[in-house]
Amino acid sequence: MELWYSQLQTDNIKFSIKVKEHLYTGKSPYQQIDIFDSEEMGIFLIIDGIVMLTSKDEFIYHDMIVHVPLATNPAIKKALVIGGGDGGTVRELTRYSSIEKIDMVEIDEMVVAAAKKFLPLTAGRLDDPRVSLYFEDGAEFLRNTKEKYDLIIVDSTDPIGPGEGLFTNEFYQNCYNALTDDGILVNQCESPFYEKNAKEMRRAISKINRLFPISEVYQYHMPTYPSGHWLFGFASKKFHPLHDFRPEKWTELGIETKYYNTDVHRGAFMLPTYVREQISRVEKSE
Amino acid sequence: MELWYSQLQTDNIKFSIKVKEHLYTGKSPYQQIDIFDSEEMGIFLIIDGIVMLTSKDEFIYHDMIVHVPLATNPAIKKALVIGGGDGGTVRELTRYSSIEKIDMVEIDEMVVAAAKKFLPLTAGRLDDPRVSLYFEDGAEFLRNTKEKYDLIIVDSTDPIGPGEGLFTNEFYQNCYNALTDDGILVNQCESPFYEKNAKEMRRAISKINRLFPISEVYQYHMPTYPSGHWLFGFASKKFHPLHDFRPEKWTELGIETKYYNTDVHRGAFMLPTYVREQISRVEKSE
Numbered sequence: 001m002e003l004w005y006s007q008l009q010t011d012n013i014k015f016s017i018k019v020k021e022h023l024y025t026g027k028s029p030y031q032q033i034d035i036f037d038s039e040e041m042g043i044f045l046i047i048d049g050i051v052m053l054t055s056k057d058e059f060i061y062h063d064m065i066v067h068v069p070l071a072t073n074p075a076i077k078k079a080l081v082i083g084g085g086d087g088g089t090v091r092e093l094t095r096y097s098s099i100e101k102i103d104m105v106e107i108d109e110m111v112v113a114a115a116k117k118f119l120p121l122t123a124g125r126l127d128d129p130r131v132s133l134y135f136e137d138g139a140e141f142l143r144n145t146k147e148k149y150d151l152i153i154v155d156s157t158d159p160i161g162p163g164e165g166l167f168t169n170e171f172y173q174n175c176y177n178a179l180t181d182d183g184i185l186v187n188q189c190e191s192p193f194y195e196k197n198a199k200e201m202r203r204a205i206s207k208i209n210r211l212f213p214i215s216e217v218y219q220y221h222m223p224t225y226p227s228g229h230w231l232f233g234f235a236s237k238k239f240h241p242l243h244d245f246r247p248e249k250w251t252e253l254g255i256e257t258k259y260y261n262t263d264v265h266r267g268a269f270m271l272p273t274y275v276r277e278q279i280s281r282v283e284k285s286e
Numbered sequence: 287m288e289l290w291y292s293q294l295q296t297d298n299i300k301f302s303i304k305v306k307e308h309l310y311t312g313k314s315p316y317q318q319i320d321i322f323d324s325e326e327m328g329i330f331l332i333i334d335g336i337v338m339l340t341s342k343d344e345f346i347y348h349d350m351i352v353h354v355p356l357a358t359n360p361a362i363k364k365a366l367v368i369g370g371g372d373g374g375t376v377r378e379l380t381r382y383s384s385i386e387k388i389d390m391v392e393i394d395e396m397v398v399a400a401a402k403k404f405l406p407l408t409a410g411r412l413d414d415p416r417v418s419l420y421f422e423d424g425a426e427f428l429r430n431t432k433e434k435y436d437l438i439i440v441d442s443t444d445p446i447g448p449g450e451g452l453f454t455n456e457f458y459q460n461c462y463n464a465l466t467d468d469g470i471l472v473n474q475c476e477s478p479f480y481e482k483n484a485k486e487m488r489r490a491i492s493k494i495n496r497l498f499p500i501s502e503v504y505q506y507h508m509p510t511y512p513s514g515h516w517l518f519g520f521a522s523k524k525f526h527p528l529h530d531f532r533p534e535k536w537t538e539l540g541i542e543t544k545y546y547n548t549d550v551h552r553g554a555f556m557l558p559t560y561v562r563e564q565i566s567r568v569e570k571s572e
Contacts, residue, residue, distance in 0.1 A: 012326035040298035228514020229507035267556030
């Protein structure tokens with residue numbers, strides 16, 4: 001018998017992974033959570049039918065969401081992670097001894113519980129003493145917090161279902177308000193290739209552009225996400241990810257990574273022409 | 287009724303495109319050729335069951351295989367294309383008025399005939415007066431040619447079936463011999479992500495490294511190829527793709543591109559750490 005997990009990446013494109021074992025299935029108040037084991041991708045996490053992470057390529061996503069802002073400003077001390085229930089973003093943050101406090105706000109406790117049980121690879125650092133977990137809505141948390149952060153990372157699902165509130169004007173405004181004067185916001189920013197993702201990318205960029213004096217987009221190769229060409233937004237009140245980047249400062253820290261390096265940092269901002277054009281259309285329409 | 291084309295990208299990963307119409311099927315002495323129409327990817331070409339190109343993302347591959355060497359040495363006058371039966375590589379070459387002669391050697395005349403009929407998007411410039419078509423084995427052509435080229439582009443299928451002879455030591459040596467003293471070789475170099483492709487990548491690099499004083503690898507985002515993270519090799523007797531690159535010279539030419547630009551040129555050589563490590567293991571084992 002062959003068991004395959006399949007995802008419709010668009011209405012017309014399907015991506016499938018051969019499954020060894022269906023390890024976990026659970027329905028939380030927010031979403032459907034499934035975890036599988038596979039030959040090719042190792043353990044992988046599915047939420048509402050969509051690949052969130054696989055053991056084989058999660059290092060790419062987590063390297064790029066954390067090390068780009070930390071290498072831009074190695075003085076970051078207080079970080080907030082919105083979403084990121086698998087724990088991978090927190091894991092990378094805990095590798096910086098300079099970081100004093102990490103708040104993680106994940107709406108769905110069941111995701112964290114499942115990750116702790118089946119994905120120690122990513123969830124293994126959630127018990128670091130610097131980490132506080134809040135199981136509540138990220139948008140609501142930001143509406144109410146009095147805390148100021150040097151870094152906010154929006155490690156969200158796509159803007160449908162529980163992730164939707166993390167793509168609104170009010171949410172980005174509250175991120176801005178909760179950042180220090182040299183704060184950085186990094187957000188999951190979809191993909192430029194399939195129109196379904198590109199539309200969400202342009203919407204997110206247009207909202208962030210209006211608020212932050214510095215707003216850039218960077219790319220990485222993410223094999224299990226639609227098209228494999230995926231983006232993060234980098235917004236900041238003060239630090240530019242290239243002009244203020246001092247590669248030797250990051251190299252001195254001696255952090256070992258499998259995807260990120262200081263050249264990749266720079267190359268990630270060198271976007272193909274068709275991606276630039278989408279971003280500049282957003283800017284012109286404002 | 288739903289019709290889907292599916293490709294096993296590895297034994298455990300499947301990629302599928304919803305099909306509107308099966309436009310063409312033919313069996314040549316070398317391979318099975320199929321052409322489909324689709325909502326998402328437009329017309330697409332399949333050889334021996336594997337995606338060769340789709341109308342939606344071919345611009346990425348053809349931009350990167352042609353404009354990187356041409357921007358490194360805009361004085362290129364004589365080019366040889368091995369493979370490339372769809373015509374997309376020749377199309378990009380013909381955009382340079384400085385190019386005087388393009389020889390294209392494609393083993394399979396049926397691929398060219400099918401592309402001319404169903405893929406004018408890529409095949410439309412094969413009748414440029416500077417182009418000569420040779421329907422013969424590329425390895426054999428290079429064994430016998432007395433011609434010297436400024437650029438050889440190996441636009442091959444994977445190293446199985448008729449493409450196999452384009453990944454041998456003898457083939458790369460004959461490329462070297464057929465290049466002028468400032469000649470450049472660009473070759474399809476597989477992908478670093480799935481081991482099946484990465485093994486072939488390392489084999490190709492190891493052979494090319496032994497012959498050429500300059501040997502680099504560059505990357506691009508190719509959504510319909512396995513993992514979406516794909517590579518070309520850049521080997522040269524004289525020109526380094528970064529040190530000898532003068533972006534303003536290329537920009538002056540006024541060539542419009544959808545993927546390539548002079549920043550992408552640089553960023554393409556900024557490889558993730560796990561890719562660098564594979565390449566440096568190859569170098570150490572020599």
